[in-house]
Amino acid sequence: MAERLRGRLGRCLIYLALGLVCVYYLAPLYVVVITSLKSLDEIRSGNLLALPRAPSLDAWSKAWSSACTGVRCEGLSGYFWNSVRFTVPAVLISTAIGAVNGYVLSKWRFRGSNLFFGMLLIGCFIPFQVILLPMARTLGSLGIASSLAGLIFVHVVYGIAFTTLFFRNYYVAIPDELVKVARVDGAGFWRIFLSIILPLSGPIFVVSIIWQFTQVWNDFLFGVVFSSGGSQPVMVALNNLVNTSTGTKEYNVDMAGAIFAALPTLFVYIVAGKYFVRGLTAGAVKG
Structure with a gap:
């Protein structure tokens, strides 16, 4: 009986700790949402954590369609669709190329493949700032500088x-025997990939897509360096919205803009988060 009570007490303490952690991490989101629903007068006179007395979506409407992002006062809508x-295409193309590369490096090894893979991994650890100048010259040579095509190429x-x-x-x-048997039966490179490997790749495709979507959508540095004017992504526009000196500082509009910029990644993780974890545990970080 005593052991059972201690077990229940331990579980209660664990749930309490998890609840406190959740409150700690969700508090900023709570503040952002309720602030976006308040008027400026209520923000200036009220408590930061207080619920809005008269909730309104006016700030959301302005952030989307008419807020000033520097000299332009057209809201975030155009920049949001730029990001989309x-x-x-950046996520889909990089995922497709990564799938073929991974297939070659794991099932069609060639002399020096491990060295090649190791050199390729260096790209995971190169700071963004290091490649800005050579990438800018490359985009200029290709004629796609300051365009959405250039951003796709970079990402x-x-x-x-x-x-x-x-x-x-x-x-x-994945067992090598599957590939060997298929090769004995006369299947070629693409037939094996499309008929055997690809049907088994669902979990890792989810991992790759979620990872790449988050990285590309939330990127600011590449967006501010390799785009300009109407081709800028939503993260750059949000920065311009928050830091604009035109008119009165509208905190509710800033918060609404931040929600618009964060909604796609929140949606992806809420809908597919469990598949992301399954994909990782199924082998995405093994090897």
């Missing part, structure tokens, strides 16, 4: 190292 237009190049790492380590756990 370059994030989706694909920088993301290939990570996606290759994920897929290679996942495919290492």
Whole structure:
């Protein structure tokens, strides 16, 4: 009986600790949401943690369609769709290339493949700032500087190292015998990949897509350096919105803008977060 009571007490303490941690991490989100629903007068006179007396979506509407982001007062909507237009293809292309690279490096090894893989992994640890100048020259040479195509190219190049790492380590756990038997039966490179490897790759595709989507969507440095004017992503526009000196400082609009910028990544993790964990435990960090 005493052991049972101690067990229940221990579980209660664990749940209490987890609850406090959740409150600690969710407090900023709570403040952002309730502030975006308040008027400026209520923000100036009220308590930071108090619920809004008269909730309103006016700040959300202004942040989306008419807030000033520097000299332009067109809201975040255009920049939001800019981010969608370059994030989706960048994620899909880098994931597809990483899948093929991982397949080659795990099932079609060649002389020096391990060295090649090790050199490729260096790309995971190169700071963003190191590649700014050479990447700018490359984009200029290709004629895609300050454009959405240039941002897609940058994020694909920088993301290939990570996606290759994920897929290679996942495919290492797939028995080599499957590939050998298929080769004996006359299946070629692409037939094996499409018919055997790809159907087993669901979990790691989820991991790669979530990882790349988060990295690309939340990026600020590449966006501010390699884009300009109407081609800027939403994170750059949000920075301009928060730091603009035009008119009155509207904290509720700033908070609403931050929510718009964060919604896609929040949605992805809420919908597919459990699959991300499954993919990691299924082999994405093994090898």
